[in-house]
Amino acid sequence: MFQVENYNKSKEENYSLVIKQLAALLEDEPNRVANLSNASALLNQFLDRINWVGFYCLDSENELVLGPFQGLPACVRIPLGKGVCGTSAQTRKTIRVADVHAFPGHIACDAASRSEIVVPIIKDGELLGVLDIDSPELERFDEVDEKMLEEFVAVLTKYI
Structure with missing residues (x-):
């Protein structure tokens, strides 16, 4: 049975535990x-100061x-190349946005969102989708979040 742990160590150690x-x-x-x-529920329970966490899956050659x-x-x-999710999917690179209102072409699904991080999900060279996390705070995500969420996605990719 899955049990929730207390996340009371360093940020990196807490991420390692959630992974x-x-x-x-x-x-x-x-x-x-x-x-x-379950991955989205786990991240929602683990991450503080967020208002949305989930996945967009590649549905066709040009749309999530x-x-x-x-x-x-x-x-x-979301069309590939549009907004933060579509841009991350198209470039196959993680995108961390300190202020979504400053991101050209940002798609506002929730007006409360102020910052965002999107990690592409790639398996065997094939784009499967993206992990998208929004926060109502400016500059919520840092380099540690980026590195550890990429590790989270790498583990997730083994099971999808």
Whole structure:
């Protein structure tokens, strides 16, 4: 049975713990939707000062579609190259945005969001989608978040 741990160590150590929890949570489950759902719930429980966490999955060659998430209802479809999610998917690079209102072409699904981080999900060279996390605070995400969320996605990718 999965158990929530107390995250009372350094930021890196807390992320390492949540990554271990992710692997234990997904270990014996082959279903992609179930695993993305539990991954979004785990991050929502772990991360503070966020208002949305979830996944957009590649639906066609040029469009992402909303996947499992935690938060308010969200935009359903995002073209590749549009907004932070579409740009991250198209470039296959993590994008950390300190102020979403300063990002050209930002798609505002929740007006309360002020900063965002998006990590592409790539397996065997194929883009599967992106992990998207929003915060109502400016500059919520730093280099540690970026590095550790990329590690989180790397572990998640083994199970989807």
